[in-house]
Amino acid sequence: MGLDIGGSxxxxxxxxxxxAVLATARTPTVxxxxxxxxxxxxxxxxxxxxxxxxxxxxxGVGLPGVVDSEGGVVEHAVNLGIREPVxxxxxxxxxxxxxxxxxxxxxxxxxxxxxxxxxxxxxxVDDLAFLALGTGLAAGxxxxxxxxxxxHGAAGEIGHLIHVAGGLVCPCGQRGxxxxxASGSALDxxxxxxxxxxxxxxxxxxxxxxxxxxxxxxxxxxxxxxxxVRVLVLTCDVRRVVIGGGVAALGVPLLDALTAELAxxxxxxxxxxSLAIADRVRLAPAGLPVGAFGAxxxxxxEEV
Amino acid sequence: MGLDIGGSxxxxxxxxxxxAVLATARTPTVxxxxxxxxxxxxxxxxxxxxxxxxxxxxxGVGLPGVVDSEGGVVEHAVNLGIREPVxxxxxxxxxxxxxxxxxxxxxxxxxxxxxxxxxxxxxxVDDLAFLALGTGLAAGxxxxxxxxxxxHGAAGEIGHLIHVAGGLVCPCGQRGxxxxxASGSALDxxxxxxxxxxxxxxxxxxxxxxxxxxxxxxxxxxxxxxxxVRVLVLTCDVRRVVIGGGVAALGVPLLDALTAELAxxxxxxxxxxSLAIADRVRLAPAGLPVGAFGAxxxxxxEEV
Numbered sequence: 001m002g003l004d005i006g007g008s009x010x011x012x013x014x015x016x017x018x019x020a021v022l023a024t025a026r027t028p029t030v031x032x033x034x035x036x037x038x039x040x041x042x043x044x045x046x047x048x049x050x051x052x053x054x055x056x057x058x059x060g061v062g063l064p065g066v067v068d069s070e071g072g073v074v075e076h077a078v079n080l081g082i083r084e085p086v087x088x089x090x091x092x093x094x095x096x097x098x099x100x101x102x103x104x105x106x107x108x109x110x111x112x113x114x115x116x117x118x119x120x121x122x123x124x125v126d127d128l129a130f131l132a133l134g135t136g137l138a139a140g141x142x143x144x145x146x147x148x149x150x151x152h153g154a155a156g157e158i159g160h161l162i163h164v165a166g167g168l169v170c171p172c173g174q175r176g177x178x179x180x181x182a183s184g185s186a187l188d189x190x191x192x193x194x195x196x197x198x199x200x201x202x203x204x205x206x207x208x209x210x211x212x213x214x215x216x217x218x219x220x221x222x223x224x225x226x227x228x229v230r231v232l233v234l235t236c237d238v239r240r241v242v243i244g245g246g247v248a249a250l251g252v253p254l255l256d257a258l259t260a261e262l263a264x265x266x267x268x269x270x271x272x273x274s275l276a277i278a279d280r281v282r283l284a285p286a287g288l289p290v291g292a293f294g295a296x297x298x299x300x301x302e303e304v
Numbered sequence: 305m306g307l308d309i310g311g312s313x314x315x316x317x318x319x320x321x322x323x324a325v326l327a328t329a330r331t332p333t334v335x336x337x338x339x340x341x342x343x344x345x346x347x348x349x350x351x352x353x354x355x356x357x358x359x360x361x362x363x364g365v366g367l368p369g370v371v372d373s374e375g376g377v378v379e380h381a382v383n384l385g386i387r388e389p390v391x392x393x394x395x396x397x398x399x400x401x402x403x404x405x406x407x408x409x410x411x412x413x414x415x416x417x418x419x420x421x422x423x424x425x426x427x428x429v430d431d432l433a434f435l436a437l438g439t440g441l442a443a444g445x446x447x448x449x450x451x452x453x454x455x456h457g458a459a460g461e462i463g464h465l466i467h468v469a470g471g472l473v474c475p476c477g478q479r480g481x482x483x484x485x486a487s488g489s490a491l492d493x494x495x496x497x498x499x500x501x502x503x504x505x506x507x508x509x510x511x512x513x514x515x516x517x518x519x520x521x522x523x524x525x526x527x528x529x530x531x532x533v534r535v536l537v538l539t540c541d542v543r544r545v546v547i548g549g550g551v552a553a554l555g556v557p558l559l560d561a562l563t564a565e566l567a568x569x570x571x572x573x574x575x576x577x578s579l580a581i582a583d584r585v586r587l588a589p590a591g592l593p594v595g596a597f598g599a600x601x602x603x604x605x606e607e608v
């Protein structure tokens with residue numbers, strides 16, 4: 001099975017030997033090592049109960065931050081309240097009584113997205129980026145069949161490329177970062193929610209209904225998202241870009257707006273057209289927690 | 305030995321078994337398949353004569369365009385007047401009477417840059433980008449020890465990312481491409497040469513001498529170059545970025561201006577500072593044709 005331990009929620013997925021999902025579960029994350037372990041165990045138990053299974057063979061875990069998957073050590077997982085290196089794989093294995101492998105959450109989601117593409121009839125694409133469009137903006141990279149982590153664990157951190165010179169202030173300390181324009185938090189800031197409807201849903205609905213300001217907010221967002229996709233394609237030339245994260249729940253209207261924007265950008269450029277960027281984009285399926293699913297696929301083979 | 309067949313010149317390098325350079329040669333390229341073969345043979349002969357060697361063991365060749373190194377086929381090498389697929393490795397092998405391997409010129413230069421880093425005491429860095437700052441702007445990528453060519457042979461084409469929205473017109477059909485600001489041709493356009501001095505040299509000299517407009521041109525150029533380096537680091541997280549191409553002949557003043565700009569950009573951002581981007585940058589050595597050198601390292605092992 002797989003766990004995706006995020007800043008706000010911990011998700012679990014139980015899969016069978018063929019990768020079919022048997023059950024899922026979801027619990028609010030509690031920061032700190034003790035909280036993370038507690039919630040992980042509870043979410044695992046909940047998913048197992050739903051699947052009618054007593055004990056998993058092994059557990060793969062996706063977490064934010066810099067993850068040494070060989071050593072099972074996690075650090076800089078700021079959203080989880082973990083900064084200093086922690087041997088989380090060992091702690092979780094002890095707690096759950098099964099073999100555990102930890103991986104960066106974006107990498108786990110990238111592995112999940114690969115399998116989703118296979119299932120969707122896209123063939124076995126071993127070359128893709130998973131673009132996580134959540135609170136922030138970052139990508140996981142599978143290049144020529146290998147996860148690209150980077151020399152400092154920072155591959156795919158495209159959210160902090162400058163999109164607008166002198167633009168909106170970013171918590172990272174720069175101005176005009178792509179993440180300030182293409183992310184859930186960017187839409188939250190541009191379109192504060194009054195009634196609890198998530199900002200992406202509210203913006204797209206209002207734009208669809210003809211609200212001119214919402215259309216402007218949507219256009220700015222989609223243009224920045226297209227820029228992010230273009231960075232991934234022109235730098236890494238990935239075969240597929242899978243859009244995931246909370247904002248991807250917008251579904252087809254998001255995909256349509258993005259592919260239209262990419263087509264507009266390519267219109268005057270034979271070079272861009274030859275790269276067929278819009279054709280490379282896919283949406284992560286709304287129902288499946290891709291990160292936890294990918295973590296399950298990364299679960300160690302051995303039992304303990 | 306190695307050949308680097310570029311749009312304007314064909315360069316050859318003869319190396320020994322330890323990778324030491326024995327001789328180099330350089331001839332103007334003649335476009336078209338017949339011209340390319342003719343000039344290649346002449347340049348090889350010239351370099352061999354300079355090295356006092358009768359016959360090379362094998363030849364590696366770097367060329368622009370989409371190169372299938374397995375099949376020895378080259379296409380879209382527009383600067384060489386080759387558009388349709390041509391089995392250039394076979395033609396060259398027939399002409400030169402030795403085994404030939406073709407590779408994309410940026411990839412060859414990347415392999416050359418790796419060896420140069422070893423020689424410079426930087427250790428064996430198998431993770432780097434070679435940023436070619438010539439007429440255009442593009443990068444070769446060696447990630448985790450493997451050349452990253454990309455799904456469409458377009459990895460590293462960062463010159464056509466948008467740097468200035470609605471900016472200078474690019475031959476690619478877009479506006480504001482990074483290449484229009486960070487390249488030799490960008491400096492040619494911004495600082496037309498009156499006396500045959502290359503634009504990069506003229507701009508940096510005038511800026512150094514206090515010319516305010518030259519300082520502005522230099523600042524715009526360096527800022528765009530820093531943006532290119534940042535794209536490579538935040539997307540691929542390469543351990544080193546080696547600046548090569550004709551403009552790199554500027555040497556230390558270029559490196560100093562670039563690292564100062566990167567430091568300025570990182571000043572307010574703990575995130576950027578943690579990535580130590582400026583520390584990753586190196587200059588390709590001015591005296592060595594890195595592309596031809598890398599091509600020599602890629603020459604096939606077998607004799608014919």
